Each structure stands twice: as structure tokens, then as C-alpha cells.
Amino acid sequence: MAKRLQRIAAIHDISGFGKCSLTVALPIISAAGIEVSVLPTAVLSTHTGGFTGFTYRDLTEDIQPITDHWKSLDICFDAIYTGFLGSFEQLDLVTKFFETFKTKDNLILVDPVMADNGELYAIFSPEFALGMRKLCEKADIIVPNLTEAALLTGTSYHPGPYSESYIEGVLKKLSALGPQKIVLTGVFFDDESLGAATYDAGSGEIAYYLEKRVPGYYHGTGDVFGSALLAAVLNGFPLNEAAAVAVRFTVESIRKTAQAGTDIRFGVNFEQTIPELLKDLRLV
Ligand code: PXL
Secondary structure, eight states: OOOOOOEEEEEEEEEEESSOTHHHHHHHHHHTTOEEEEEEEEEEEEOSSSOSSOOEEEOHHHHHHHHHHHHHTTOOOSEEEEOOOOSHHHHHHHHHHHHHHOOSSOEEEEOOOSEETTEEOTTOOHHHHHHHHHHHHTOSEEOOBHHHHHHHHTOOOOOSOOOHHHHHHHHHHHHHTSOSEEEEEEEOSSSSEEEEEEEETTTTEEEEEEEEOOSSOOTTHHHHHHHHHHHHHHTTOOHHHHHHHHHHHHHHHHHHHHHHTOOGGGOOOOGGGHHHHHHHTTOO
8 A cells, every 4th residue: 555645734824925834834845745734823914024904813713623623534643833823822722732643653843933033023922932832842843043942941032143052052951841852043153154053852963054144034934944844854854954954945045035136024935946945855
């Protein structure tokens, strides 16, 4: 009998315009040969980063019925990938989802989307970070940026440049929360480059992968990164190599966007970079 496709559950919002969360996770992970079941937590007209007047249809009420229906169908997932979650109630419901679908063989990847550049996103209260920390405790892999890492570990945020000893301290504090594998984004040691650091608590290995920095702040890049990372992990890449694939994909998508001169709120040109991602993943 043919082996079934690997399958993940992606639990994020749908921001109709602006390329982030599900409109990024679904195409990237599907292109990498992995089936994506989507559990939308909210429908927005745009993401909340830099737009005003966006609509926000909360779907909290649907999360448990969707969980129950999927369970009744005996569906299983090779990974569960969560991103932007809008409330404490959603954090609790996603915890229940983990309890329902976690097995000894699958993995939970939590991207604790809540902050960047030293600041919480406007819609979150400081207490939300504590709830997100609890969710991270249940993950196998977490993918915070340095602002989120500070919030999760209850330490103050430093804008960088960083030293290796500082980054290693952050990685170990994050792993002490529970996850075996940490991928920290927004790491840089000088103004020329930018990338990610990884820590595998099982092997004790710490690795860095940096690329030449493209100036400017582009929205949705955390989701582009997280989706490519998960695609690489599920395609058998070790954590440090998966992070390298994700950095290359994200930076190249940003580079294409910078060349096109698009509004930075509109997301990055990941679509045009998918062929390079598939080569990097050795799928073509
Ligand atoms: O890319 C993260 C993200 C996802 N979803 C929504 C957001 C953001 C970041 O601002 O606003 C709705």
C-alpha cells in the first residue's frame, strides 16, 4: 500500500491580505510535499501590522468542534504548527488540541507570535506572554524572535548586536521551559548579517546560520521562516540545516521584495522563491 503523505495541522489566523499566517503556511508547506489541514482561528481583512481599520472575525467558538470532528475521523498529524493566537481562550483550546493529537512520534512546533523589535504587538497585553509561555512548555520546537524570547524568559530585551555567549544563554533559558529544540530568529553579531541560532538540548549542539542583511523590516517573514523550517524538518533535515534552509528562503524572498519595491506591509515574494526552496530541500 502506498505510504500516505505526511500531514500537519496548521493553527493560525487567515489574514486575507498581507501574506502571513495561513496564507503563507499553506502554500509553502504544501509545495514541500506535505498535506496541510488548516484550523483558522480568526479571519481578518489584513494582518494587524501597520494597517488600520482591519476586520477581525474571531473563530474561537469553532476550535473545539473542529478538534472534535477531526478526532472522530481518526485523523493523525505528523506535526502541529501554531502561530498567531488571539486570546487566552484560544491558548487553552490549542492546548486541548495538543492533548488530543499529540503522539510519541509527532512534533509540536509553536511560533509564539506576539512581539517584535522590542515591542508586543498592539493587540496583546503583557499577561498574554505568560499564557504563550505555557503553550511553549508543551512544544517540541519553538521559533521565537529575540523580543519574544525576552518575554518568554522574563528577561529584558536587548536590541543587539549580540554576542555568542548572550545568544547561548537565551537558547538555554528557552529550552529550560520544556522544548527540546529552539530556533531563535533575528540573531546578529554585526550590522552586516542576520539569521538564526539553533539549540538541540538532546545533543547539546548550538549552531548559527546568518546571511547578508537586507535593510528594512518586512511583515510576515516570521511565518515564511517557520513554514520553511517545518517543511525542512519534516523532509528529514536536522535542526541546524532546516534553519539554514529557512533563513535562505526568507532572505531570498525579502531580497526579491526589496527589488520589486513593494510596500513592506504587503508581505514578501515567497511565491517566486518556492522553486529555490524545493531545490534546497532536494525535492526537485
Ligand atoms: O505574521 C504574524 C501575524 C499573524 N497574524 C496576524 C498578525 C501578525 C503580525 O502582526 O497581525 C493577524
